[in-house]
Amino acid sequence: MTLSHDFGTWVAALLTLCIFSFLYKDNPLYKFAEHLFVGVSAGYYIVLNFWTVVVPNLYDPLYRAFTRHDPITHAVVERTGGPFAGSVGDYRGWFLIPGLLGLLLFTRLVRRVDWLSRWSLAVIIGVYAGLKTTGFAQGDLVAQAQASLQPLWGHDFWTSVNAILFTIGLLTSLLFFFYSREHKGSLGIAARTGIVFLMVSFGAGYGYTVMSRLSLLIGRFQFLLNDWLGMK
Amino acid sequence: MNLSWLEKLDRRWLFLIVGVLVMGPLLRPIGVPLGSSKPVKQFHDAIAAIPEGAIVLMSCDYDPGGKPELVPMTRTAFRQLMERHCRVVITCLWTGGSGLVDETIEGMAQEMRAEGKDIVYGRDYVDLGYKAGYEAVMVLMGKGIANAFPQDQRANATSSLPLMREVRDYSSFAMLVNISAGYPGTKEWVQQVNSRFHLPMVSGCTAVSAPEYYPYLQSGQLRGLLGGMAGAAEYEKLRGEKGSATKGMDAQSLAHAFVALCIVLGNVVQWTKRRTTP
Amino acid sequence: MKRELPLLLTAVIGLFMLLSFFVPHHVVSVPADFLQQCAVIVVAFGYVLGGANALSVNLSAIARRQPDWPYKLVLVATLLFTVLIGLKEGRHWQDGNTISMFLYNQLYSSMQATMFALLAFFIASAAFRAFRVRTVEAGLLAAAALIVMLGRVPIGDQLTAWLPEPVRLGAVQDWIMNVPQNAAKRAVLMGAALGVMATGLRVILGIERSYLGGGD
DSSP states (O other), rough: OOOOHHHHHHHHHHHHHHGGGGOOOOOHHHHHHHHHHHHHHHHHHHHHHHHIIIIIIIIIIHHHHHEEEEEETTOOOOOOSOOTTOOOOBOOGGGEEEEHHHHGGGGGGGGGGGGGHHHHHHHHHHHHHHHHHIIIIIIIIIHHHHHOOOOOSSOOOHHHHEEEEEHHHEEEHHTTTOSOOSSOEEEEEEHHHHHHEEEEEHHHHHHHHHHHHHHEEEEEHHHHIIIIOOOO | OOHHHHHHHOOOHHHHHHHHHHHHHHHHHOOOOOOOHHHHHHHHHHEEEEEEEETTEEEEEEGGHHHHHHHHHHHHHHHHHHHOOEEEEEEETTTTHHHHHHHHHHHHHHHHHHHOOOOBBBBTTTEEEOOOOOOHHHHHHTOOHHHHHOOOOOOOOGSSTTGGGGGGGGGGOOOEEEEESSSSHHHHHHHIIIIIOOOEEEEEEEEETHHHHHHHHHHTTSSSSHHHHHHHHHHHHHTTOOOOHHHHHHHHHHHHHHHHHHHHHHHHHHHHHHHOOO | OOOOHHHHHHHHHHHHHHHHHOOSSSHHHHHHHHHHHHHHHHHHHHHHHHHHHHHHHHHHHHHTTTTTTTHHHHHHHHHHHHHHHHTTTTGTSSSTTTHHHHIIIIIHHHHHHHHHHHHHHHHHHHEEEEEEEEOHHHHHHHHHHHHHHHHHHHHHHHTTTTGGGGGGGHHHHHHHTTTTTHHHHHHHHHHHHHHHHHHHHHHHHTTTGGOOOOOO
């Protein structure tokens, strides 16, 4: 066993133990670590979005558009057209619009003018509503329906059995979600069959969830044992 | 048999047992042999079929919460791509993930350089870092990768990097290798990129998400799927490596057996209680 | 007008984005590309707003000396320190051995991973105390969970090594994932797709307005 000499590893290990102390009971060490984590996360998210989006995607193009110089090297940027002569990927002065929309979001913090933030939200909601509608339609509905149209016989016996079972499972599960009619008679039988398949899928999902959660614990123990305590 | 004491058992005893069962095999490996599953083989074979020297997009959409499951996949996939002399463009769409992804990729690159491989940043691989925007970024990249990522993770102008001069949009890539922990991730890449731009893709994901992606695997929208630490371990085995995922499988086995026992025991206690209670 | 104009904007932008999926002409694709750029930038501002809101809420809690206010002081101090250091370090704040990367690797990364690792303990505890099989459906769920949990890890095949290969836990688990589980998941996927499409259209057409919030 060779204890780590790295200060950072010790900080990480001690904070890990502070959080694990919650398993015994809630205590000041856990609360301290929890609030420290929230503070660092929030601060990190602000800085990250500033340097990776606001500066390169907004500030730099605007700087180039209005000063005709590169914001880092200050070299002259040769280009035709004025600050509002945009093209695909080069929107120059037009970036004032998302810049303004971004700033309007902060009006949410002031009750009297928070209605101004609706303009920013309108843009976001419009873009994502459009993207998600087509994405789900093409990726999840059309492609999945297409893939479901598989031959039910003509292969070996077990492949055909699986294909038939799959199709029954798909149709009955879909019918379970059909609530426009009461689940009676043949629809009731189909819905109850669908429940069988759905329960099996939820059970499989639970099994995989258990695997996922335990993996996270294994990862932390690997850090404590290998990186901190040097027990390889 | 009176099992009522089990019902009153303090849950901290269960925590202790879980802790011991996980720690034990990490200190003293048991060496239960690993199997291999078809989705993992498909993932491996899909990457093996990429033409040598092709450019591949690798989107590592996770943060430290998915580290134990997804970092091993990232390392093994990156190594396999490098050994095929593929050039890799890396992105990250998760806010807390770009630092971890960069550390993982750079760590892998340095390991391979120490083995004598000639791998140069900017020529063989580029880390474009993080971008906010979820699906909007994915579709934006369709018009030009550099439009969405004017600079890389290290604040270099994208246009200054030799590899990026050969990359225009999704048509420049032979494949998308997506390692994802949730939203945005595999589902969004399938919906926005595979469906719209027809870029072939494979996915490595957390075990929580894996069941949800089996329909995409069956439909061919995904060409391969790694699910969780077990998937990562099987992939390492296929590649002849023994990484952290493989080393964690003994602990995973014992812990799973214990949780299964908890489910059974909890119900046995309940049934015996119902039988003895008038 | 404070509600109607944003609704109109959502409708126009949403319809434009729908159109851009079908029309490759530059009259549609260039504005659509610009709108996506706008979305990326506004979302980034949204994250900054989130941080600013966290600061505002906790500062007022400290001022009012609410319970646990010393911990909130730790939160605020760390937040401000992280932001100031990150801004001071400039464009290369993520290079090598900066203070920001120390905060990220040793504080953020380790604590986030540990927070999620706690779930492993609770899932075991919940499996014992809360997972009750009272109906046939719950029994099916439990059976599938047990088979998948054991079949997906090496111990499953070892426990059933004495059985013929097609009925070992690994093979049964495989079959469950590829046939019944797949069928049900696909049904859920397709149903959810219909739901999302309906909601998306409701938002674009202005029927769904909850995102505007209350007030005039």
